[in-house]
Amino acid sequence: xxxxxxxxxxxxxxxxxxxxxxxxxxxxxxxxxxxxxxxxxxxxxxxxxxxxxxxxxxxxxxxxxxxxxxxxxxxxxxxxxxxxxxxxxxxxxxxxxxxxxxxxxxxxxxxxxxxxxxxxxxxxxxxxxxxxxxxxxxxxxxxxxxxxxxxxxxxxxxxxxxxxxxxxxxxxxxxxxxxxxxxxxxxxxxxxxxxxxxxxxxxxxxxxxxxxxxxxxxxxxxxxxx
Numbered sequence: 051x052x053x054x055x056x057x058x059x060x061x062x063x064x065x066x067x068x069x070x071x072x073x074x075x076x077x078x079x080x081x082x083x084x085x086x087x088x089x090x091x092x093x094x095x096x097x098x099x100x101x102x103x104x105x106x107x108x109x110x111x112x113x114x115x116x117x118x119x120x121x122x123x124x125x126x127x128x129x130x131x132x133x134x135x136x137x138x139x140x141x142x143x144x145x146x147x148x149x150x151x152x153x154x155x156x157x158x159x160x161x162x163x164x165x166x167x168x169x170x171x172x173x174x175x176x177x178x179x180x181x182x183x184x185x186x187x188x189x190x191x192x193x194x195x196x197x198x199x200x201x202x203x204x205x206x207x208x209x210x211x212x213x214x215x216x217x218x219x220x221x222x223x224x225x226x227x228x229x230x231x232x233x234x235x236x237x238x239x240x241x242x243x244x245x246x247x248x249x250x251x252x253x254x255x256x257x258x259x260x261x262x263x264x265x266x267x268x269x270x271x272x273x274x275x276x
Contacts, residue, residue: 053246057238060104060209061246065257067097070210070243072257079184081273084265085243087210089126089180101209102133104237105178106141109134109207112235115144117174117204119167122150123191130178131166151194169198177206182236184214185222192230203232210243211236213274221275240266240274 064070068091075086092101109120122131131148138144149166169175177191188206195201206226216225223234244266247258258266 053242056104056107057242058246060237061243062252063100063104064210065247065252067092072262084262084269087181087212089209092129098129098133099137101130102135102137103141105130105134105207105209106137108235108237109138109176109178110142110144112207112233113176113205117176118146119169119173119175120146120148121175121177121191121195122148123177123179123187124151124153126180127178130180134178151191163194164198169195169201171200173199173201174204175201176204179206179208181210181212182206182208182222182226182234185216185226188226188230203230205233205235207234208236209238211239213240213270215273215275219275224275240270 061070064087069088071086071088072084073086075083077083077086092098120131120135122128128150131150135146135148138146147167149164149169151163152165167173175195177188177195179187182188192203195203206223208223211221211223213221213223216222218225220228223236226232227234244258244263248263249256249259
């Protein structure tokens, strides 16, 4: 299958934003990894505008308009739902609501854990996340949303699917789809990144050469689903 141009552009965008990094890292789960996605390095208005457009394109492509609320898990999901909702309105004229949660419930003023749209029975929600490795944050998020009423969680979208195994040999995203009966998707996945960057020069540098490819493949064999 030929990779769509916006996916190629997104991979380059991550590289140039210093978000997609190669080297020796430790993931939150304690695994040694030859690459890392640090979305905390998005730090300018221009970057967030572009990021929102990539999310909006993937949301439109995978979900159409079968939802009315975007939800961003605190903290990294907060700017994601804001930028994605703006882009959906500007690019596709779809004016969706959004909300996000606090890490701790507020007991004064606007009480509760959620900020933004007030969830109600019948709402159709898409969760917007940065990266899914094991799915831990989603398993924390779904009960929060379902506690608000009879809402439908239509799906989950992430920027990068690391394609890592979850509790079973399935990929974490596929596992979440089955567990919560929702569609899961990503702008790009690990295979896309390797396919596009292998021996490709970006800003005068090749990020995935033969040596780096071997490290990536070793990681895939050990931790990733096929």
